[in-house]
Amino acid sequence: MTAIIDGKATAAAIKAEIAEKVAARKAAGLKVPHLAAILVGHDGGSETYVASKVKACEECGFKSSLIRFESTDEAPLDPAVLMAEIARLNADDDVDGFIVQLPLPRHIDEQAVIEAIDPAKDVDGFHPVNVGRQSVGLPCFHSATPAGIVELLRRYNISPAGRRVVIVGRSNIVGKPLAAMLMQKGEGADATVTVCHSHTPELARVTRQADILVAAMGRPGFITADMVSEGAVVIDVGTTRVPDATRKSGFRLRGDVDYENVAPKCAAITPVPGGVGPMTIVSLMLNTLQAAQNRD
Ligand code: NAP
Numbered sequence: 001m002t003a004i005i006d007g008k009a010t011a012a013a014i015k016a017e018i019a020e021k022v023a024a025r026k027a028a029g030l031k032v033p034h035l036a037a038i039l040v041g042h043d044g045g046s047e048t049y050v051a052s053k054v055k056a057c058e059e060c061g062f063k064s065s066l067i068r069f070e071s072t073d074e075a076p077l078d079p080a081v082l083m084a085e086i087a088r089l090n091a092d093d094d095v096d097g098f099i100v101q102l103p104l105p106r107h108i109d110e111q112a113v114i115e116a117i118d119p120a121k122d123v124d125g126f127h128p129v130n131v132g133r134q135s136v137g138l139p140c141f142h143s144a145t146p147a148g149i150v151e152l153l154r155r156y157n158i159s160p161a162g163r164r165v166v167i168v169g170r171s172n173i174v175g176k177p178l179a180a181m182l183m184q185k186g187e188g189a190d191a192t193v194t195v196c197h198s199h200t201p202e203l204a205r206v207t208r209q210a211d212i213l214v215a216a217m218g219r220p221g222f223i224t225a226d227m228v229s230e231g232a233v234v235i236d237v238g239t240t241r242v243p244d245a246t247r248k249s250g251f252r253l254r255g256d257v258d259y260e261n262v263a264p265k266c267a268a269i270t271p272v273p274g275g276v277g278p279m280t281i282v283s284l285m286l287n288t289l290q291a292a293q294n295r296d
Contacts, residue, residue, distance in 0.1 A: 003156070003268040005235075007148075010155050011278035015059045018285055022061035025292070033292035034063040035123065035284070036089055036098035040082065040108070041071040045241070046101045053099075056281045062288060065095070071105050079108045083116055090118040097123030097141075097291040099284070102173075120294065123287035126173065135180045141287045146178035148279025149214065149235055150188050158212070158233055158268060160191035166207050168223070168256070169216030170197045174237055178214060203227070215256035225261040234262060234269040237276050253277075 022032060035057055039050050050066065057064035067085060071077035082100075089098045098121055104110050114122075119129035125141035133140035142150075153160060160182050169175040175195055182191040196206055207213055207227040215223045216237035228234060238256030255272030263269050270276055 002263050002266050004263075005152060005156055005268050005270045005275060007152055007270060007275040007278045008273075010152055011282040013155075014151070014282045015056060015285065018060040018282075018289055021289060026061075030296055031094075031096075031292065032061060032063050033096050033288045034065070034094055035288045036065040036067060036092075036095045038067045038069070038082070038085060038089075038098065038100045040069045040077055040101070041105055043103065046103070050101050052281055053284060056285055057288075060285050060289075062285070063094075076105060076107050079112075082108065082113065086113065086116045090116075090121060095121065096295060097121045097288045099124045121291060123284055123291055125177070125287065131172075131177065134177060137184050137186075141290070142181065142283070143173055143177040144283035144287065145174050145216075145237060145276060145280045146181050147283040147286070149178060149237070149276060150181055151283065152235075152270070152276070152279050153212075153233075154188050156268065160189060160212060161187075163191055163211035164209055165191040165193045165212045165214065166196060166210035167193065167214040167216065168196045168200075168203070168207065169214075169218075169237070170195050171216065174216040175214075178216070217256045219256055220254040221256070221258045223257040223262060225258065225265055228262050228265055230265050231267045232265070234266050235276060236270050236272050239272060239277060 037050050037053055039046060054064050054066060069077050089095050100113050114126045117127055119127045122130055123141055125143040130140040134142055165182050167175050167179055179193045179195045182189050183193045196203055204227040208229050210232055212233045213228060214235045218238055218240055220240045220242055234257055236255035236257040239253045241251040242254045244252040253273045
């Protein structure tokens with residue numbers, strides 16, 4: 001029997017736990033965590049993600065602020081305006097943490113934007129200070145998606161300790177930080193980690209060695225049944241919009257795993273949607289709560 005790892009239900013349980021902690025903060029006269037988000041332009045995916053983050057703030061009892069900047073090909077946003085807003089949020093005592101929703105329009109230097117955020121308010125965990133602290137196992141804001149995956153495994157009693165984890169994808173927001181977290185010494189980690197990418201030869205031979213296989217490529221249905229060993233745990237991070245005429249939106253989300261054919265072979269698997277996605281948002285909420293606690 002394959003266990004379906006329910007990220008949606010797990011995320012709901014964690015949000016309820018956070019809401020209780022926020023209520024306790026209020027009762028103790030402490031401030032409610034405040035998360036701000038900057039959204040540039042009108043990318044469809046980004047609009048959805050930011051709306052989900054604002055909703056999650058409401059569910060957790062947080063204060064949230066959404067700061068929007070218009071940017072089009074005809075009238076691109078001046079990057080200096082964005083940098084000034086980041087400086088303002090860095091200095092705003094009421095804001096515990098903030099994010100700049102990625103991707104940004106191509107004319108804006110994303111890395112410069114990430115590095116402009118005060119690491120103490122970098123609840124996305126993308127600033128090199130947080131990345132560096134994470135890699136040496138110091139307290140930091142962990143990148144939200146990897147932290148969500150680690151928490152999901154923990155809550156499903158799937159210990160990575162001593163197991164072979166194969167991650168397909170080496171992005172700065174998923175593959176690399178997840179590898180860093182799972183290879184640390186200690187509870188919820190202690191895994192033997194292999195990271196694959198587009199230059200990995202004989203990919204299927206490597207993925208078949210995985211006790212825990214993580215797909216983070218953005219290639220819908222790429223991981224097929226022949227690439228997965230019997231009894232593996234499969235974590236599907238991929239979320240690609242694929243056309244679907246039966247939906248009002250005209251699309252649906254598809255993961256990197258050929259779910260129908262892979263699931264029967266697995267000990268456990270995350271669905272898309274309802275797997276890793278909701279956990280990413282919850283990790284952001286946990287980081288924001290932590291940011292508020294750090295500033296008490
Ligand atoms: P990314 O920056 O585009 O990186 C994709 C990675 O996959 C790269 O390392 C790339 O290799 C590798 N790759 C692509 N094709 C490959 C192939 N044929 N064989 C082996 N490796 C291959 O992507 P990302 O930002 O990490 O996102 C990955 C997916 O996760 C996307 O679908 C994204 O939407 C989704 N995502 C979901 C969440 C969530 O909360 N659920 C959060 C973040 C991302 P190279 O480095 O060699 O190019």
